[in-house]
Amino acid sequence: MTRFDYTRADDGPAPLGMIVLQTDETIEGDLRRMLPDKVPLYVSRVPSAPEVTPESLRAMSTHLTGAAELLPQALPYAAVGYGCTSASAQIGSDQVAKLIGEGTKTGHVADPLSALIAACRVMNITKLAFLSPYTADVSDRLRGALEHAGIATPVFGSFEEANEASVVRIAPHSILNAASDLIAQGGTQAVFLSCTNLRTLDVIEKIEANTGLPCLSSNQVLGWQLGRQIDFTTHVPGMLGRWAG
Structure with missing residues (x-):
């Protein structure tokens, strides 16, 4: 075996993280449309029930920290989003931020609510x-x-x-x-x-x-909020993007 030396590349912009529901088929594509191409976006998934009830939404709280721990941990995150509007209300935005913060290093946590x-x-x-x-x-x-x-x-x-x-x-x-x-x-x-x-x-x-x-x-306001937190211009559709970009 020949062992080679290497030069370490620059890390680039701090990444964004997303905690996405196991059942969600939409949010990842929507966020990649709105967020700048140069910002890395890493996604982890949280178990979620096929049928949505207040009880199934609250149950996600027990998995949020573990899902955050499964994000790549080499660098701290500029922000981490949680992709569930109704569960943010059931669990509470402050508690969502606390649970995600226990699983990864980030300066901001955003949720649709x-x-x-x-x-x-x-x-x-x-x-x-x-x-x-x-x-x-x-x-x-x-x-x-x-x-x-x-x-x-x-x-x-x-x-x-x-x-x-x-x-x-x-x-x-x-x-x-x-x-x-x-x-x-x-x-x-x-x-x-x-x-x-x-x-x-x-x-x-x-x-x-x-x-x-x-x-x-939900996805539009979440993309907009993540853009504000990382101080990047986002491609948010509608009056929100023009009025409050």
Whole structure:
């Protein structure tokens, strides 16, 4: 055997980490579309049930630290995201950050709930039309967390689908039609498309064109928040990207 010396390459930008649900088929592709190409993005997965219930969402809390430990640990992370909107409400954003921080070194933890609240504050939104794929009991805790943050959800609609494999296959035109209908009911300043597994990025600007109001979605606000935390320009669709980029 011939042993060779080598020169160590520069580390480059600090990486981003993501804790993604085992059942999620959408968020990784969405984040890579929004985040700068030069920023490394490493992903770990957390066990999640095929059927979404408040109990299955809370159960993820026991796996978050372990999932964070499975991220590459050579460098500290500029930020780590957690890809579940409803579980962020069930577990609590502060607890999510604590559990992930116990598993990896990072200066910031983002989740869709805290990102949505931040986006609404930047855009002066206090009344949201709320579209969920899930049953109402799953959304109750999330809507309550928004209410506690000063964001009302007086208009609510759902596809009443508990199975994650079906949620990801909800057609874009169904999301567009449902969101437009909710906004048409009046009394809101924007619409929120909840769930990181819902395919929303390509309908956000169509919904805004149809309604004249901002459209926010779980993956969109999470990508925006991660961009703010790492101080990089992101490719966030819709009014959020133009107004609060």
